[in-house]
Amino acid sequence: MERFREIGLKLTPQRMAILEYLDGNTTHPSAEDIYQHVRKRFPMISFATVYNTLEALRKRGLILELTIDPERKRYDPNIHPHHHLICLKCKSVVDVELDFNITVPEELKGRFEILGNHIEFYGLCEKCSEKGGESDGSV
Amino acid sequence: MERFREIGLKLTPQRMAILEYLDGNTTHPSAEDIYQHVRKRFPMISFATVYNTLEALRKRGLILELTIDPERKRYDPNIHPHHHLICLKCKSVVDVELDFNITVPEELKGRFEILGNHIEFYGLCEKCSEKGGESDGSV
DNA sequence: ACGTTCCATGATAATTATTCTCATTTTTAT
DNA sequence: ATAAAAATGAGAATAATTATCATGGAACGT
Numbered sequence: 273m274e275r276f277r278e279i280g281l282k283l284t285p286q287r288m289a290i291l292e293y294l295d296g297n298t299t300h301p302s303a304e305d306i307y308q309h310v311r312k313r314f315p316m317i318s319f320a321t322v323y324n325t326l327e328a329l330r331k332r333g334l335i336l337e338l339t340i341d342p343e344r345k346r347y348d349p350n351i352h353p354h355h356h357l358i359c360l361k362c363k364s365v366v367d368v369e370l371d372f373n374i375t376v377p378e379e380l381k382g383r384f385e386i387l388g389n390h391i392e393f394y395g396l397c398e399k400c401s402e403k404g405g406e407s408d409g410s411v
Numbered sequence: 412m413e414r415f416r417e418i419g420l421k422l423t424p425q426r427m428a429i430l431e432y433l434d435g436n437t438t439h440p441s442a443e444d445i446y447q448h449v450r451k452r453f454p455m456i457s458f459a460t461v462y463n464t465l466e467a468l469r470k471r472g473l474i475l476e477l478t479i480d481p482e483r484k485r486y487d488p489n490i491h492p493h494h495h496l497i498c499l500k501c502k503s504v505v506d507v508e509l510d511f512n513i514t515v516p517e518e519l520k521g522r523f524e525i526l527g528n529h530i531e532f533y534g535l536c537e538k539c540s541e542k543g544g545e546s547d548g549s550v
Numbered sequence: 551a552c553g554t555t556c557c558a559t560g561a562t563a564a565t566t567a568t569t570c571t572c573a574t575t576t577t578t579a580t
Numbered sequence: 581a582t583a584a585a586a587a588t589g590a591g592a593a594t595a596a597t598t599a600t601c602a603t604g605g606a607a608c609g610t
Contacts, residue, residue, distance in 0.1 A: 282557060282606050303596080318560040323597065325558090339481045344596065357523055366523070372513055374530065380507070384496055387534040391513065395526040421577050421586060442568080457589040462568065464587095483567065 279332055286310070286317050290325050294335065294349040300356070300365040302344045340365060340392050355391040361400035368393060418471055425449070425456050429464050433474065433488040439495070439504040441483045479504060479531050494530040500539035507532060 276283050276291075289310045299305070307322045326347055329335045338346040340358050346365060355368040374389050415422050415430075428449045438444070446461045465486055468474045477485040479497050485504060494507040513528050 277607080280557095284558060284606070286559075316560075318562090319596095320561080320598085321559055327598095328558095337481065339478050342476065342478045342484065345481065357519075357525070359523075360526070368515070368519070370515070372511065374511055376507070376509070376532070380496075383537055384498075384505070384532075385535040385540045386496070386532050387499070389530055389532045391528055391530045393515070393523075393525050393528045396524040398522055401524045416578085419586095423576070423587065425588075455589070457591090458567095459569085459571095459590080460588060466569095467587095 281328055281332075286314055286321050287325050289313055289317075290322065294347070297349055298367055300338060300340075300346040300348050302341070302346055304344070306347070338365070353388070355393070357393040357395070359397035359400050360394055361396055361403075364397055366397075420467055420471075425453055425460050426464050428452055428456075429461065433486070436488055437506055439477060439479075439485040439487050441480070441485055443483070445486070477504070492527070494532070496532040496534070498536035498539050499533055500535055503536055505536075 276287070281287070290306060293301075293306060293309050301309075303319070303322050303326060306326070307317070307319055310317050310322070326335065326337075330337050333351065334349075336348040336351055338348055338356065340346060340356050341363055343363070350367065352369075355370065355372070356365050357368050358365045368391070372391060374391075376386060380386075415426070420426070429445060432440075432445060432448050440448075442458070442461050442465060445465070446456070446458055449456055449461070465474065465476075469476050469486075472490065473488075475487040475490055477487055477495065479485060479495050480502055482502070489506065491508075494509065494511070495504050496507050497504050507530070511530060513530075515525060519525075
């Protein structure tokens with residue numbers, strides 16, 4: 273928490289509320305989710321503040337912006353390399369903390385400076401699977 | 412090409428132009444890219460038609476909608492399982508046709524019906540790497 | 551505690567990608 | 581050729597995100 277001052281971020285109550293919500297959060301919330309949650313304590317908070325804060329955190333590498341959900345950006349406070357699994361039906365995202373030992377051939381490395389990788393698994397979560405859900409094929 | 416009638420899609424000139432542009436295309440174009448290209452031959456084509464056509468193709472599994480670019484959806488006529496690599500700077504996307512043999516533990520399979528996976532590699536393409544580009548950390 | 555500087559906030563406008571509506575036109579099967 | 585069904589284009593509508601900017605509040609030095 274104190275880390276924020278050190279990296280040039282002013283610690284405002286709004287930010288603290290956002291940080292607190294994100295800390296240890298594994299639900300991969302969208303900006304809307306965060307807004308709705310923080311609003312309970314800060315009814316006057318604006319979307320701009322949420323987006324500003326998320327962008328500030330992202331730029332400093334303190335959170336990850338996930339592109340796994342085609343509808344909206346999702347945010348992840350877990351910055352250790354890991355993968356994700358998204359339910360095609362309810363769009364829930366869960367962590368996959370496994371090392372798949374992805375190695376690309378030298379040939380490819382020569383043509384592209386690879387900085388990282390991310391696996392997205394898609395399918396149906398337990399709940400949605402039960403209901404016999406037909407997803408429309410979207411990822 | 413004839414396949415389209417068979418699957419209940421009427422073959423219009425606009426669609427043919429879109430299909431022709433997509434056929435064998437490995438640039439992973441956005442809707443805008445497709446629109447701009449097809450517009451050369453059909454100046455009166457509308458965005459609605461592009462989106463309609465893409466959605467019709469996607470629903471029938473003839474193209475893939477990629478979520479790899481946070482700015483916009485990208486489309487891929489190559490529906491064989493493969494992976495992608497995105498340049499953080501110029502947002503170009505290239506295919507990675509390699510089998511990484513991703514296997515998830517049974518434990519996970521029990522809790523989630525996994526239908527597929529997709530690896531996104533991110534980094535810098537040759538051109539952007541040369542220019543010594545500092546991407547801002549976004550994926 | 552105080553004042554100053556600079557950054558953050560919130561209200562709201564603007565932008566961008568995508569979806570929707572609907573009257574008209576085109577395709578396709580007969 | 582004709583009718584039924586579906587596609588088109590124009591533009592409105594929606595939704596997520598970004599930008600603008602006047603005001604307010606944190607940080608830091610005194």
